[in-house]
Amino acid sequence: MADFDRVIRNGTVVTAADVSRCDIGIRDGRIVALAERIVSDAPSIDAAGRLVMPGGIDSHVHIAQDGDDGTVMADDFLSGTTSAACGGNTTVIPFALQAKGRSLRAAVQDYHAKADGRCLVDYAFHLIVSDPTEGVLGQELPALVKDGYTSFKVFMTYDGLKLNDRELLEVFDVARRERALVMVHAENYDAIRFLTDRLERAGRTEPYYHTASRPVPVEREATHRAISFAEMIDVPIMIVHVSSADAIEQIRWAQGRGLKVFAETCPQYLTLTAEDLKALNMEGEKYVCSPPPRDKASQEACWTGLGNGLFSVFSSDHCPFRYDSPAGKKKHGERTAFRWVPNGIPGVETRLPILFSEGVGKGRLSLQQFVALTSTNHAQMYGLAPRKGSIAVGADADIAIWDPERRVTITQDLLHHGADYTPYEGMEVTGWPETVLVRGETVVEAGRVVGRPGHGRFLKRDLSPFAAPRGIRPTEYEA
Numbered sequence: 001m002a003d004f005d006r007v008i009r010n011g012t013v014v015t016a017a018d019v020s021r022c023d024i025g026i027r028d029g030r031i032v033a034l035a036e037r038i039v040s041d042a043p044s045i046d047a048a049g050r051l052v053m054p055g056g057i058d059s060h061v062h063i064a065q066d067g068d069d070g071t072v073m074a075d076d077f078l079s080g081t082t083s084a085a086c087g088g089n090t091t092v093i094p095f096a097l098q099a100k101g102r103s104l105r106a107a108v109q110d111y112h113a114k115a116d117g118r119c120l121v122d123y124a125f126h127l128i129v130s131d132p133t134e135g136v137l138g139q140e141l142p143a144l145v146k147d148g149y150t151s152f153k154v155f156m157t158y159d160g161l162k163l164n165d166r167e168l169l170e171v172f173d174v175a176r177r178e179r180a181l182v183m184v185h186a187e188n189y190d191a192i193r194f195l196t197d198r199l200e201r202a203g204r205t206e207p208y209y210h211t212a213s214r215p216v217p218v219e220r221e222a223t224h225r226a227i228s229f230a231e232m233i234d235v236p237i238m239i240v241h242v243s244s245a246d247a248i249e250q251i252r253w254a255q256g257r258g259l260k261v262f263a264e265t266c267p268q269y270l271t272l273t274a275e276d277l278k279a280l281n282m283e284g285e286k287y288v289c290s291p292p293p294r295d296k297a298s299q300e301a302c303w304t305g306l307g308n309g310l311f312s313v314f315s316s317d318h319c320p321f322r323y324d325s326p327a328g329k330k331k332h333g334e335r336t337a338f339r340w341v342p343n344g345i346p347g348v349e350t351r352l353p354i355l356f357s358e359g360v361g362k363g364r365l366s367l368q369q370f371v372a373l374t375s376t377n378h379a380q381m382y383g384l385a386p387r388k389g390s391i392a393v394g395a396d397a398d399i400a401i402w403d404p405e406r407r408v409t410i411t412q413d414l415l416h417h418g419a420d421y422t423p424y425e426g427m428e429v430t431g432w433p434e435t436v437l438v439r440g441e442t443v444v445e446a447g448r449v450v451g452r453p454g455h456g457r458f459l460k461r462d463l464s465p466f467a468a469p470r471g472i473r474p475t476e477y478e479a
């Protein structure tokens with residue numbers, strides 16, 4: 001038997017803990033040796049002058065999540081995972097969305113059918129619970145958690161997805177019992193509807209007014225409400241796509257009280273502002289996402305939270321729609337009111353270069369923090385560690401080899417997603433992933449896609465160690 005299938009030589013290996021110069025020996029898709037110098041005749045990759053990092057794990061992406069209103073997502077599992085791989089990722093966690101009135105198990109089966117045989121990188125699924133019936137709460141969710149779908153997202157806004165307060169509490173209660181991690185989209189539905197109606201009545205329907213319909217208090221209030229419910233039930237929660245200094249303040253307050261409130265932010269909240277939605281000729285639609293991008297002060301607050309550990313994970317919230325398409329941003333025509341523009345922007349391929357360049361390159365984050373925020377913490381938070389998210393003996397050989405000096409101007413032409421634009425057009429970054437291995441197989445080589453659809457495997461996840469309650473059980477309400 002050969003000692004190794006391949007060896008990565010001469011690179012600077014970065015993990016969430018260390019930066020070291022070492023060789024990596026790979027066999028049967030796993031890392032089996034780390035040494036200053038590996039002596040072997042196995043084929044090798046020379047990583048001299050390169051950073052060798054755990055492949056990115058993007059734990060918040062939407063792929064093939066078409067709406068029941070005719071909206072078509074720009075990425076299927078082939079284009080979405082190709083784009084992910086080209087952006088230095090080796091695992092993605094998209095969502096299996098339960099439509100109202102439908103079974104959650106059926107939704108999971110549908111998404112498996114869409115993904116099966118088409119992925120370049122490994123994948124798992126979070127569940128989106130939109131209809132918490134007795135059957136969903138009592139049978140489907142507990143069974144699905146046992147089957148490896150150990151996290152679910154709930155929405156406090158959006159028609160067709162929003163749960164009322166009672167329903168949120170019911171889902172939190174199941175999560176506590178099953179040790180699942182709940183992800184929360186925190187915006188106040190009624191406040192958004194009120195503001196949207198008033199803005200429309202005043203004729204303010206351009207894309208920019210999307211931001212006015214979801215101002216900071218809408219996010220702050222919902223964040224605080226979710227935290228209060230999590231405290232009542234004693235269940236850990238993850239507040240996703242946090243955009244504002246005020247929401248961050250709520251999370252800091254909760255963490256300061258010892259509550260297990262985790263948080264995620266995304267590239268759009270570091271790089272875009274509400275002003276971008278003022279782009280001419282309705283091009284502001286390209287930036288319509290929720291919560292909306294805010295202002296420079298909120299960007300700074302997000303950077304502070306990334307640097308000081310308030311945020312555990314940095315994800316893309318890749319939610320791609322074509323701009324120039326009646327199935328995408330223009331679903332309701334050329335000059336439709338912001339209310340009808342599908343929410344979401346693409347970003348799975350640009351997440352890592354943006355954080356690397358703006359974070360590590362500008363001295364805001366260490367290399368180890370970069371790896372923690374983009375890979376290791378996602379694996380630990382969502383039950384994929386120790387197999388994923390690190391460069392360690394025994395871990396899957398999921399590796400991204402980066403040229404830290406490469407200067408790239410982000411343009412749509414460069415990217416592999418199914419969207420017809422990037423919100424980061426023209427942005428200059430330094431540092432780009434060159435070569436990406438998923439379980440030891442090269443899927444991107446010197447920027448070229450060489451991966452095979454179907455190489456990416458479904459990952460059944462363990463329970464998150466972060467999802468354990470604090471043990472302060474509010475037993476009074478239980479029978």
Ligand code: URP
Pocket residue numbers: 062185241288289290291317319343344345
């Ligand atoms: O606007 C956004 N973020 N769309 C994606 C769906 C979600 O809420 O994550």
Ligand code: ZN
Pocket residue numbers: 185240241290
């Ligand atoms: Zn959301």
Ligand code: ZN
Pocket residue numbers: 060061062317318319
């Ligand atoms: Zn999302």
